Amino acid sequence: MDLSSAAKQAHHSDALDHAVRAGLVAYGLVHLVIGWLALQIAFGERKTSASSTGAMHALADQPVGAVLVWLVALGLLLLVVWRLLQAWQGHRQEDGADKKRKQAASLLKAAVYGALGFSALKVALGDSKSGSGTDGLTAQLMGMPGGQLIVGLVGLGVLGYGGHHAYQGISDKFLEKIDGEGRSGDTGTALRVIGKVGYIAKGLAIAVIGGLFGWAALTHDPKKSGGLDQALQRLADAPFGQLLLVVVAVGIACYGVYAFARARHLSRS
Template sequence: MGGIADQAERAGRQAENSDWLDYAVRIGMVAYGIVNLMIAWIAAELALGDSSGKASSQGALHKLAQQPFGGALVWLVAIGMVLLVIWRLLEAALGHRDEEGGKRWRKRAVSAGKAAIYGAVGVSAFKVATGSGSSGKGGQSTTSKIMDWPGGTWIIGLVGAAIVAYGLNNIRRAWTEKFREHLSAEGQGGDAGKAYIWFGKIGYMAKGAAFIVIGGLFVYAATSHKPKKAGGLDDALHKVLQQPYGPVLLMVIAAGIACYGLFCFARARHLSR
């Protein structure tokens, strides 16, 4: 059994370090960039008074499907997300070997979490591509069911706190420019490199702000015992719209999400894993 496990680990490491995985990640990053640009488009429309679209991954995919060659692009997104899931699962199982102890396991846990995020987008993409995904707004039945469990409100509250922490970490990455590790040296040089870095700074800042609002909604739902108050990105952006100068703030966030999408393209071109 030990020999089989060693062979499996060697095979996994070869796959993780192979050129084909680089190509797979590049395709996935392009697909993820497209999704974020579509979300930004819907958010901008919402800021301008058009609330017909849903500012979420699924809403973005429905919007994409309505464009010329949209069906093919949705399939590209679905395949790209599968490739990103494979990459992150390999990282979760075998990656971050240059780290030691708890830091290695923490990074592997983060990789597993990102695999889940990409997987959720991929499932939505396959549903839209096959015509089985609904473009309407869903309820909060899952949150309601969890809150009915013993300790369910604590679970929802902890989920919200974790989402807020993730948002804060994105802002930290923007402030410290930690995201630059995702770009090769070539991708950070010259005028193009400066533009990519600005896309990253603005994009990670906007992404972080959006996740903080989402997490805050979950925490509020837990503390108020109102599961319908929890929500995803679409609910968070509507909450922003209700604030003073909401349309202006929402347009800024939309621009930031678009910058994150452009950074995904830059990352695909100048990949550093």
């Protein structure tokens, strides 16, 4: 059996279904913790880091926390494998530009899961730093030829990614990711509300990150960029910021609950 045939077989296997479910549980747990940390920021705990790394540190501080972080890292790695297989062997029903777009989306999601998994792995190996280091990365990009334009394009890309999340929530497109049982009856009604709130809130948080990158590009100041933690801090400082941040925090937690439900009612078709 050649490599392509083996990958195709793996992509359609029950084992991958189990792996994806495990990964989605890990992904959901991360979002629940980030939602909790964001609530703490809303109520005045500004030293809290409501980022993926902050979430990993919060998990590590719990009983059997080291085991939890290792399991989260493994689960996120399984999601990376899934998305890479999907980019390679999936989207067979599509062709042309639509297929390339969906393959690119699968690769982007693999990169997102990989970044989260890397954060979990660093914490599991004893990294004590909780900062995102985004301004350092932005400074490196700024120092490249055309760096200001690159940072601006990154901001636009992140803004678009956030907008896509919000669109998924507004349009109920996220329901396509769960099976028929999960879309019907009282379960379907509950998941529609939870998923809608989760996708829109997460989209808003991501869009703020994109805005921070865009502002950094316009002002040529890397320190004005930021990751999720900085975005939530900025929301807290906005007019009606506490209320807005509470809504976003609850929404991010809802996204985590939706990930659990998606693991239960998985549809990879």
